[in-house]
Amino acid sequence: MSVEQDTAHHAGLLAAVSGPQDVKRRSTEQLGILAAEIRDFLVAKVSRTGGHIGPNLGVVEITLALHRVFDSPRDRLLFDTGHQAYVHKILTGRQAGFDKLRQRGGLSGYPSQAESEHDLIENSHASTALSYADGLAKAYALRGESRAVVAVVGDGALTGGMCWEALNNIATAGNPLVIVVNDNGRSYSPTIGGLADHLSSLRLNPGYEKVLDTVKEALGSTPLVGKPMYEVLHAVKKGIKDAVAPQAMFEDLGIKYVGPVDGHDVAAVEGALRAAKNFGGPVIVHAVTRKGYGYRPAEEDEADCLHGPGGAFDVETGQLVAAPSVKWTHVFADELVAIADERPDVVGITAAMAEPTGIAKLARKHPDRVYDVGIAEQHAATSAAGLAMGGLHPVVAVYATFLNRAFDQVLLDVAMHKLPVTFVLDRAGITGPDGPSHYGIWDMSVFGVVPGLRIAAPRDAATLREELREAVAVDDGPTIVRFPTGAVVADLPALRRVGPVDVLAESARTDVLLVAVGSFGQLGMEVATRVAEQGYGVTVVDPRWVRPVPAELVELAAAHRLVVTVEDGVRVGGVGDALAQAMRDADVQVPLKDLGVPAGWHPHGTRAQILADLGLTAQNVARDVTGWISRLDVETVEPVIATDDAAAQN
Numbered sequence: 001m002s003v004e005q006d007t008a009h010h011a012g013l014l015a016a017v018s019g020p021q022d023v024k025r026r027s028t029e030q031l032g033i034l035a036a037e038i039r040d041f042l043v044a045k046v047s048r049t050g051g052h053i054g055p056n057l058g059v060v061e062i063t064l065a066l067h068r069v070f071d072s073p074r075d076r077l078l079f080d081t082g083h084q085a086y087v088h089k090i091l092t093g094r095q096a097g098f099d100k101l102r103q104r105g106g107l108s109g110y111p112s113q114a115e116s117e118h119d120l121i122e123n124s125h126a127s128t129a130l131s132y133a134d135g136l137a138k139a140y141a142l143r144g145e146s147r148a149v150v151a152v153v154g155d156g157a158l159t160g161g162m163c164w165e166a167l168n169n170i171a172t173a174g175n176p177l178v179i180v181v182n183d184n185g186r187s188y189s190p191t192i193g194g195l196a197d198h199l200s201s202l203r204l205n206p207g208y209e210k211v212l213d214t215v216k217e218a219l220g221s222t223p224l225v226g227k228p229m230y231e232v233l234h235a236v237k238k239g240i241k242d243a244v245a246p247q248a249m250f251e252d253l254g255i256k257y258v259g260p261v262d263g264h265d266v267a268a269v270e271g272a273l274r275a276a277k278n279f280g281g282p283v284i285v286h287a288v289t290r291k292g293y294g295y296r297p298a299e300e301d302e303a304d305c306l307h308g309p310g311g312a313f314d315v316e317t318g319q320l321v322a323a324p325s326v327k328w329t330h331v332f333a334d335e336l337v338a339i340a341d342e343r344p345d346v347v348g349i350t351a352a353m354a355e356p357t358g359i360a361k362l363a364r365k366h367p368d369r370v371y372d373v374g375i376a377e378q379h380a381a382t383s384a385a386g387l388a389m390g391g392l393h394p395v396v397a398v399y400a401t402f403l404n405r406a407f408d409q410v411l412l413d414v415a416m417h418k419l420p421v422t423f424v425l426d427r428a429g430i431t432g433p434d435g436p437s438h439y440g441i442w443d444m445s446v447f448g449v450v451p452g453l454r455i456a457a458p459r460d461a462a463t464l465r466e467e468l469r470e471a472v473a474v475d476d477g478p479t480i481v482r483f484p485t486g487a488v489v490a491d492l493p494a495l496r497r498v499g500p501v502d503v504l505a506e507s508a509r510t511d512v513l514l515v516a517v518g519s520f521g522q523l524g525m526e527v528a529t530r531v532a533e534q535g536y537g538v539t540v541v542d543p544r545w546v547r548p549v550p551a552e553l554v555e556l557a558a559a560h561r562l563v564v565t566v567e568d569g570v571r572v573g574g575v576g577d578a579l580a581q582a583m584r585d586a587d588v589q590v591p592l593k594d595l596g597v598p599a600g601w602h603p604h605g606t607r608a609q610i611l612a613d614l615g616l617t618a619q620n621v622a623r624d625v626t627g628w629i630s631r632l633d634v635e636t637v638e639p640v641i642a643t644d645d646a647a648a649q650n
């Protein structure tokens with residue numbers, strides 16, 4: 001067969017898949033071909049859009065086997081985190097959508113109910129699927145519905161505490177439920193922790209299966225010498241298993257364990273899944289896979305097996321096509337290392353995202369001063385509280401969206417104890433292609449209610465460095481420093497500083513106080529120019545520290561006719577809301593308009609597109625501001641006319 005014929009033959013099998021039924025009818029040999037076609041398809045498509053290529057290359061065979069053994073959507077397939085559901089999408093009629101993967105109006109990077117009846121959970125925060133599965137299995141049992149529930153969970157996601165809370169309940173409930181552990185030994189970087197070590201010891205122990213075979217043979221050939229002999233042999237077998245395998249742990253919990261199976265052998269996975277399906281109770285199928293399997297640049301990418309290139313990449317090399325830029329993350333990472341060089345009490349914490357948050361840079365310089373806690377943001381917060389109680393100043397670097405789940409820990413374990421912990425929230429505000437679950441738009445509202453917590457929103461590289469230093473200098477309570485995704489914007493020097501507030505622009509007229517939060521500083525400057533063209537004077541300020549609301553900001557507000565806030569976060573409970581309250585408390589009667597992200601689930605796209613959709617562009621804000629201030633002119637004129645009328649009548 002020529003290369004062309006071969007390619008056409010490959011493309012033909014995948015092209016003929018419009019749903020799971022087309023996977024079920026394939027022979028074992030055809031499945032191998034189909035798997036290769038899927039990998040080609042993934043690389044070809046994702047290299048143009050960016051996306052989670054490494055994780056998906058690793059679950060091709062598992063997903064094929066799932067769709068052969070189970071009947072989705074009647075049976076429920078749940079993907080933990082959901083970043084590895086591309087193959088599932090390909091097999092459930094969505095191949096055409098991959099040209100616009102993660103792009104505005106296109107396919108979501110995660111399961112999506114709007115896209116397909118085969119998708120159920122849309123949450124793309126890790127470690128939730130087992131809890132959903134527990135609930136679903138209970139619901140189907142109570143309603144008398146015979147439907148299988150299957151959760152696919154990675155070894156990384158398994159480091160999250162919710163998984164263990166769920167396992168505890170799944171075991172007690174005893175409902176039929178299949179948990180596929182997709183064990184590739186990695187989160188982004190190699191997965192950390194006791195469980196991960198246990199799993200990898202099993203994976204790396206070639207003697208394991210041989211030992212079991214020997215015991216099995218011994219059992220088979222041993223003449224029936226009665227129960228005691230059997231028990232001795234059984235104990236030997238169990239002892240060996242306990243030494244090298246995690247099943248003892250799962251089986252002690254009450255969950256049947258099947259495995260380990262080669263996760264790239266469809267027939268093996270299929271066999272294990274069928275056994276699990278027929279078991280009638282909770283079963284763990286432990287599938288060992290390789291992240292990035294079948295695509296050399298991913299397999300050989302030491303950093304993260306091409307976990308999720310943010311944009312188009314070169315198929316030959318796996319390198320991003322876009323020219324590298326200096327990101328907010330880089331500025332933070334460099335400054336943190338500089339601070340740590342000066343202050344031995346400063347330590348870093350990452351929740352399985354050392355490279356993406358920049359903490360890796362500190363780890364390379366001071367390896368004994370960085371802790372990777374796994375995908376465990378709640379634990380990260382309280383562990384940081386412990387470190388602070390022990391005399392250190394922890395810097396917990398997480399994405400803004402992931403700190404949401406640690407609210408109680410930040411509130412009570414850290415803030416109530418007035419502990420000096422700095423949370424650095426990367427990817428704050430609208431992020432883009434990952435969609436609504438990944439927008440870091442809630443932090444200022446959610447954590448704004450925490451007593452004693454100070455929140456900084458730097459506007460550029462210089463203020464990020466400065467505010468990070470100010471944050472780690474705080475020794476009587478927690479701090480947050482939040483900044484957006486992507487390339488850091490050009491430095492925007494202040495004209496002067498009033499308390500903590502930077503004045504970025506001012507004019508002779510004091511019509512509007514424009515409070516530009518964080519990276520909206522530059523937008524504020526453009527708005528001021530546009531509004532000035534309409535004859536109004538705008539003072540642009542950056543509060544720098546948005547919580548607590550600086551008293552100086554309230555004083556500045558009192559000196560203007562209109563206050564407008566613009567922030568990259570939800571309006572409810574945001575900076576605008578907080579300033580309005582502070583103004584009410586101070587009896588400042590100046591009207592305030594707050595611009596930000598409206599409540600809702602805003603679909604994915606680029607950050608710029610979404611901000612434009614939300615009206616958060618200089619043009620839109622300038623139009624709004626001009627409209628509001630000109631209406632105020634009319635309103636202030638009207639009472640005068642009314643008085644004249646009244647005088648005329650008298």
Ligand SMILES: Cc1ncc(C[n+]2csc(CCOP(=O)(O)OP(=O)(O)O)c2C)c(N)n1
Pocket residue numbers: 055058081083084124125126153154155156157158182184186187188291307351352353375377402
């Ligand atoms: C709560 C939470 N924290 C962090 C992340 C970021 N994140 C996405 S995937 C991932 C690693 C997942 O590892 P694993 O479950 O083993 O899946 P793999 O990518 O190896 O297939 C992390 C840390 C997240 N989605 N949710």
Ligand SMILES: CC(=O)[C@@H](O)[C@H](O)COP(=O)(O)O
Pocket residue numbers: 081083124308309310356427431434485
């Ligand atoms: C699945 C997940 O939560 C992450 O992989 C996320 O997609 C990373 O986003 P960035 O590309 O912004 O690092």
Ligand SMILES: [Mg+2]
Pocket residue numbers: 154155156157182183184185186187191
């Ligand atoms: Mg993994």
